Amino acid sequence: MAMFESLTKRLEGIFQNLEGRGKLTEDDVNSALREVRIALIEADVNLKVARQFVDRVKQKAIGADVMGSLSPAQQVLSIVQEELVEVLGGSDDKNKLDLSGNPNIIMLVGLNGAGKTTSAAKLANYLRKQHGSRPLLVAADMYRPAAVNQLKTLGKQIQVPVYSEPAGSDPVDICVHALDYAREQACNTIILDTAGRINIDERMMQEVVNIRDRVRPHEVLLVADAMTGQEAVRVAQDFNDAVSLTGMILSKMDGDARGGAALSIRTVTGVPVKFMALGEKLDAIQPFYPDRLAQRILGMGDVMTLIDQA
Amino acid sequence: QLFSRMSTTVEETDLITDTLWDDLEESLLAADVGPRTVIWLIERLRERADAEQMRTGAQVQRALREELVDLLGDSSPLHLSQRSPLTVMLVIGVNGSGKTTSIAKMAARLSHEGHKVMLAAADTFRAAAIDQLKVWGERISVPVISQQPNADPGAVVYDAIQAAQARGSDVLIVDTAGRLQTKYNLMEELKKINKIIQRFVPDGPHELLIVIDAPTGQNALLQARKFAEDIGLTGVIITKMDSTAKGGFAFAVTDDLGVPIKFIGTGEKVEDLIPFDPQSFVAALFAQE
Ligand SMILES: Nc1nc2c(ncn2[C@@H]2O[C@H](COP(=O)(O)OP(=O)(O)OP(=O)(O)O)[C@@H](O)[C@H]2O)c(=O)[nH]1
Ligand SMILES: Nc1nc2c(ncn2[C@@H]2O[C@H](COP(=O)(O)OP(=O)(O)OP(=O)(O)O)[C@@H](O)[C@H]2O)c(=O)[nH]1
Ligand SMILES: [Mg+2]
Ligand SMILES: [Mg+2]
Helix, strand or coil, rough: CCCHHHHHHHHHHHCCCCCCCCCCHHHHHHHHHHHHHHHHHHCCCCCCHHHHHHHHHHHCCCCEEECCCCHHHHHHHHHHHHHHHHHCCCCCCCCCCCCCCCEEEECCCCCCCCCCCHHHHHHHHHHHHHCCCCEEEECCCCCCHHHHHHHHHHHHHHHCCCCCCCCCCCHHHHHHHHHHHHHCCCCCECCCCCEECCCHHHHHHHHHHHHHHHHCCCEEEEECCEECCCCCCHHHHHHHHHHHEEEEEEEECCCCCCCHHHHHHHHHHCCCCEECCCCCCCCEEEEHHHHHHHHHHHHHHCCHHHHHHH | HHHHHHHHHCCCCECCCCCHHHHHHHHHHHEEEEEHHHHHHHHHHHHHHHCCCCCCCHHHHHHHHHHHHHCCCCCCCCCCCCCCCCEEEEEEEECCCCHHHHHHHHHHHHCCCCEEEEEEEEEECCCCCHHHHHHHHHHCCEEEEEECCCCHHHHHHHHHHHHHHHCCCEEEEEEEECCCCCCCCEEEEEEHHHHHHHCCCCCCEEEEEEEEECCCCCCCHHHHHHHHHHHHHHEEEECCCCCCCCCHHHHHHHHHHHEEEEEEEEECCCCCCCCCCHEEEEEHHHHHC
């Protein structure tokens, strides 16, 4: 919230000299957008994306009428916010999960510690409750100590079966075997929890490609930590090049990270945000609302999400 | 990438131009140094360039490196208590940053140096967190004191202190659950753990280490500030430096808190932990991939 106040204040400072009302001039807009750009970078929006975004806004803001009860500062902010919602996919339908498969196969990928395993369980829980799906969780992380146990524990908590194999098994085999197991168990939604990996680790990236090639998932979701900084774009691009992402889950949105990384990823790769994760509890996941994220990025807090959580 | 572009384009004889300043600014921002620190740095460099009558881009770049190294402060090794027979280290940070893994790496290092190390599994909340630490303990042959899932973390820490003292361990490292710094209850829980250590170990905890992963952006400073405010910090560990992220938040964190960075994590294996060196950290910012 403090951030928003400071952005509003800074914009108001800039427009102080603006006589009365009228049209926003290029000079007014330029100095205002400098502040907006800094605010975006503080929100972890990628530099280049911030610049590109500000250019878009500039076209709309110059010559805009300032009228009604809006101050010039508020006017600029509202244009910024509208545009943010638009870029985040406000008016398209890509933000929804594809559940047309039979079975549906959803693979989660991402950097170490991003929140894949937790999100896998949350997604299973969500799909079972909201869509009446019969999910199967698949433990395909053979590297992190106790990763399989972690997923099994979560599965038990939400009463969703977990397919796993003993230590030393091959993650590709595990996923392939899981498909058979799902058929036997009449599970119609298969969620693959893969190991965390760094996007430039070639051997590990190849593994996830191999899984994708063998299993052909309908959804390949990048789990992206809301706290990620400037490198988010590079990470998403690398994963996208390797396994063609169909969406992302923005995790750890329950803190005070502004989540600008999501805007960057969406802008550069076109990969839509499909869910936001908001806590460690297994119901702390919700569909993506672009307007809420837009407010967050601008530092306006996230009133709706907080209300939902209460 | 931007850094590498900068380092290749700045020749010894290149003069100082507006483009140079823009490039510097961009490369710092792209490394997550953060707008406030960057604006401050560039202003400071411009002043120095005037005062010291710098003429070339290379001179400016050298000055930038000096400033960056200065911001990082001195490196310092883990503090082992001289007064207390048992040194206690509390490791904290947000979810998934690499606490448990870094603890295993530090424990392996310390026991290799001849210390008798013990670990406390005070993350009783996250699924299989206790198992994870136990697996590490077995791998590195270091005992792990634990209780049941959902046990009171304070009780685990108390147990572990007793056990460490009884068995003559000289270092106890406490693994805590990940917590976002904005969660009031979880921060209160941490304060309680801290108080228990203070009560039973003279001058403890001797290290309060926050673990932040390199891909983190501007939230890193908020994390460090809040943890420092609530229980204090003696050091920072930056993990996942094997990624393409540069960890540029480090400058604001060390400058703001005056707390040193102790280690850099560079992978998932037990040996992937190196003592922090400001010079090479700054060099890595400018390194070409
Ligand atoms: N506060 C918060 N914590 C979360 C959220 N999602 C996951 N976590 C926590 O983040 C940490 C890492 O989550 P995991 O699900 O283990 O992450 P992962 O991507 O599977 O990790 P690796 O398998 O090691 O790569 C755990 O402490 C989780 O409880 C979230 O939305 N909010
Ligand atoms: N590539 C890489 N991965 C790391 C590094 N440090 C930790 N990890 C991985 O990051 C993930 C999370 O590490 P943990 O040690 O479980 O993190 P944590 O902070 O204890 O997580 P919570 O207890 O859930 O909050 C695991 O997959 C680790 O293997 C590192 O330096 N490099
Ligand atoms: Mg996992
Ligand atoms: Mg842990």
